[in-house]
Amino acid sequence: MPLSSESAQKQLAARHRKSRMFKHLCAAITWSSVFLLAMLLVRVTMDGLGWLDWQFINSFPSRIPERAGIKSALVGTLWMIVMVAVIAIPIGVSAALYLEEFSKKGRLATLIEVNVANLAGVPSIVYGILGLAIFVRFFALERSLISGALTMSLLILPVIIIASREAIKMVPMSIRYAALSLGATRWQTTWAHVLPSAFPGIMTGVILALSRAIGETAPLILIGAASFMAFLPTGPMDSFTALPIQIYSWVSRPQREFHELAAAGILVLLAVLLLMNATAIYIRNRTEKRLK
């Protein structure tokens, strides 16, 4: 090869060396992020597993760590899941259906789209303030489950709308044309054909949105969820606590025992989240198979 001098060879080798190093660096960084996740989970498990037993699940909070439990927090969180689901899912899916199936494309549609995207980016604590001023104070719902559920519903509505729209967009036009050509009205088409086809996708998005609501702490602190509750809520107007609030209150105490209780609480919270995520993934996989 007449062109290749010694220096050109060297330069080429250096370029390839640099490239290899870059690749290894990127790989190392990525794997350490994953390792960090594993470490976080191991750490929490090590701290909390010793406290996690039936007594912990089935006891009210207490000043004495050995007697403390998360019964009221767990029940509060379950109440929240159900209430937020009942409020937010119909409204969010309806809005998504309107935007995809009924509204005309134009200024207003664009405005709403931009608005929803921006609402999804508003810090959760601002929703907390909104809930405090509107539901707790203005509508005088007090520091109750319903105030919390309404606030959380507002918080996750944009997420539900965005996810549902994506799912509805995936439904092929041919299905709509078929229904309409047989004389179905717009709503009959939407209800009987579009919604069932989009349902799995909507469910996946909705479950992920709900799991975000369960983990949120700040809005609940703002609307005044109790951090110490020795009874269970019996209806939507009762005061309540929730898992993240209980965890926060334990973490903010200086004693080590309470930190370990917090770790045990975190394990329960993560278990609930994992269960919901697994459900979402299961639904996604099952429908992927069906579509094939």
Next chain:
Amino acid sequence: MSEPSSQPLQPSLSSSIRKGGTRWGEATIKLWLRICTALSLFTTLAIVVLLAVESVEFFRNVSPLEFFLGTRWVPLLNPSSFGVLPLLWGTMLITVGAAVIAIPLGLASAIYLSEYASDRMRAWIKPALELLAGIPTVVYGYFALTFVTPMLRNVIPDLQVFNALSGAIVVGIMILPTIATLSDNALRAVPVSLRQAAYAVGATSYEVTTRIVVPAGLSGVMASFLLAISRAIGETMAVTLASGQTPNLSFSMLESIQTMTAYIVQVSMGDTPSGGIGYQTLFAVAMLLFLITLLINVISQWILGRFREVYD
């Protein structure tokens, strides 16, 4: 499933339907759907009006000059002082610290995922990162307080129990998956043909990545940075737990600080009477927080719309 005909009979659905008589059921349902859609506009309106009205009340008692330029934040004690700069500074320390950690690491992860990782690796790493993004922030607060701070104190003995540094670190870890997954999507949207062209003229994978792929996907990458930064600014529980409740204009990351969000939590944990000046500070600080995050989100959307390279 049958293929839709290649030429739709009508370009849009709305023009293909003619109204017969009014169907009242249908009309009612449509009204309901409209109300649900309008709710999102009302939410925005409610946030803006609420924050504006209460902030105006606040500024009747406190001059804007004092609020924006004052350097002491002592709203609940006597003599009180309402300079918001220490809170802004606290938020900035956390955000900049988190960005310094998360941007290089997140981008490197995105590059690995989109350029180097095999499909099987991706199938493991991406869900793991998404899991990391789904962990509630209060858990990161626990992690900061019981793990990061004690570890750092072995290295830096004068680190306070509550400090900006460990807050910034955990917020950085928290926003890393956002940057990694969104940037990965942006980089993967860059067509393979661009890479092939560069490889064909003898570029190494490092050169292809840094000079072709990242510049081509830059709008999506930048948008992911901004989105992550806006999350860091709004982050509440981790910084409240890790970084303390001391409004502080210090340059040191080793001291306790207070962010805007942590202040809001502090006030609402106490029993602040409705209508007092303490209650109004809540809205003034929230207004500032809302405007800053809104600005960043709007810029990020603008970048996506304005600079997106569309390839076929």
